[in-house]
Amino acid sequence: MPMSKSKVTKRIKQILFLLTAIAFSASAASARQSPSDQLKQEAVVPVAGAAVARGENRASLKRYKGENGILSAKTVILGGEFRVTTVIPFKGNFAEYHHLEIAKPVSLVGKALTPDVASRQVAKFKSQFESRRLFETVAVIDAYDPATAIQHQQQSSANAPSEKSDDVDRGEALDSPIGSFDDLIARDKRRTFGEDAGQRPAGDKTLVVVIEVIDYAKGSRLKQALPLDLGKSILTVRMRYYQKSTGEEVGRQVISGQSDGSSLLGPLSPRDGLSGVADGFIDQVTRRVAASEK
Amino acid sequence: MVKKILILTTALALIAGGAGCSLRSVATSVPSRVFREVHGLRVRSYQMMPVTNDLRQYKAIEIHKLNNLMLDEIPAQSVEQLNVGIAKQIRALNHFDHIAVIDGANGSQEKQASQPGDEITDAVLQPTLVLEGHIDDFTPGIPKLRYMEQGNNHAILTVRIMLKDKQTARVLGQMNITVENTRITSNVERMVGKSGEEVARYVRRSATRLNETKEAYANVQK
Numbered sequence: 001m002p003m004s005k006s007k008v009t010k011r012i013k014q015i016l017f018l019l020t021a022i023a024f025s026a027s028a029a030s031a032r033q034s035p036s037d038q039l040k041q042e043a044v045v046p047v048a049g050a051a052v053a054r055g056e057n058r059a060s061l062k063r064y065k066g067e068n069g070i071l072s073a074k075t076v077i078l079g080g081e082f083r084v085t086t087v088i089p090f091k092g093n094f095a096e097y098h099h100l101e102i103a104k105p106v107s108l109v110g111k112a113l114t115p116d117v118a119s120r121q122v123a124k125f126k127s128q129f130e131s132r133r134l135f136e137t138v139a140v141i142d143a144y145d146p147a148t149a150i151q152h153q154q155q156s157s158a159n160a161p162s163e164k165s166d167d168v169d170r171g172e173a174l175d176s177p178i179g180s181f182d183d184l185i186a187r188d189k190r191r192t193f194g195e196d197a198g199q200r201p202a203g204d205k206t207l208v209v210v211i212e213v214i215d216y217a218k219g220s221r222l223k224q225a226l227p228l229d230l231g232k233s234i235l236t237v238r239m240r241y242y243q244k245s246t247g248e249e250v251g252r253q254v255i256s257g258q259s260d261g262s263s264l265l266g267p268l269s270p271r272d273g274l275s276g277v278a279d280g281f282i283d284q285v286t287r288r289v290a291a292s293e294k
Numbered sequence: 295m296v297k298k299i300l301i302l303t304t305a306l307a308l309i310a311g312g313a314g315c316s317l318r319s320v321a322t323s324v325p326s327r328v329f330r331e332v333h334g335l336r337v338r339s340y341q342m343m344p345v346t347n348d349l350r351q352y353k354a355i356e357i358h359k360l361n362n363l364m365l366d367e368i369p370a371q372s373v374e375q376l377n378v379g380i381a382k383q384i385r386a387l388n389h390f391d392h393i394a395v396i397d398g399a400n401g402s403q404e405k406q407a408s409q410p411g412d413e414i415t416d417a418v419l420q421p422t423l424v425l426e427g428h429i430d431d432f433t434p435g436i437p438k439l440r441y442m443e444q445g446n447n448h449a450i451l452t453v454r455i456m457l458k459d460k461q462t463a464r465v466l467g468q469m470n471i472t473v474e475n476t477r478i479t480s481n482v483e484r485m486v487g488k489s490g491e492e493v494a495r496y497v498r499r500s501a502t503r504l505n506e507t508k509e510a511y512a513n514v515q516k
Contacts, residue, residue: 071445081446109340227325
């Protein structure tokens, strides 16, 4: 049935409206640095040390193929490419790690990295790991000092196991005398490390990731729109991977992400430097876990 | 009829989009390429700890070799070029009477006294500035991708520099300096050389100008 001219015009207007709506939704997603969004993101970050996600599903890892962050269809269309420089290759069997703790980013760029931005970064890493269900628990911690763990490891290896457990039992018995403040701190430490070293089975380790931000530029989408190669969004981090109980560094990488508006979507692309780093980080850990699982 | 119009509209939109993208890439790549060749060797620096003291009293400096946190990922000759470059640039400042280069690995003093006839003991007695630092990041980049203007292709070198007082070991100032090279015609050596220049510039700024230190102090006060 032939349609009238006005109806055809109406249809075309509807299509144009839809296209405009899609474009606006993309730009709205890209405007992540708005204060209200930051507040929402902050609300997602739990109290340090508290684990939120439980549940692990590594069945799909057998088919996992790593991402090419430097040049791929995704980065050509959306931007947000990343590079990974492995300084210390991963050591050990990553299939044994079922818990992940991400320390809040340490700024090596002074005040350029505000606490809000750091919280947003760690929240993004956490949420992406949770959605991938690579670990049983994913938690955000304030900081991690490997030296303390190494010291504890040396102390515990120096003490005989039976003697140590006797001491702990004696110290924590109900009829034991009230100890000094130092005793209380030592007891707390024993409990903390006991959760990982003693009570968990041998194949149930915790991976701790310490993040150091070594380069950060928020970028400007307005400048990206100019054909002058300006306004790049850049984030470069050094990831140090530790086995929590021993304090051993099991890997070190530098991951850098950037978005400069040169993708097909241009400055409207929702991806930025953080998106690239998050992709690179999750991809590297997933690759290693997948290889260990195989 | 409606279907035909819809198909036609979609086809036209796709063609227009594709042509637009091609036109955009041609139209926009020329200015950005030219701009990049002019301003492609860029420096980003972040003040980690502002210099708050008057460092003009320091007439001696100990330059320690940078601690390489990138291990084998940075070529040995680039590390050497950077360390030598920093020492050379600081000597060229003509601000310090005594300049010593210390090898970080064994603590040995490679060279002492920039001016002939100076005594080692003189350098020890007077206030001495210590320049230490770390190589935080390095990548040579992918020049072929720079021609195509695709991907994460640039070269980069990040160093973290610390100025200390030798006697008290107190940190007087700290700076993170990143040099990025996106030029097609430039190379890694030029980038490493630029890093050395930037480190020397930071030392000069910190050790010679009082007004900037006052400004930094004012910023801290706020």
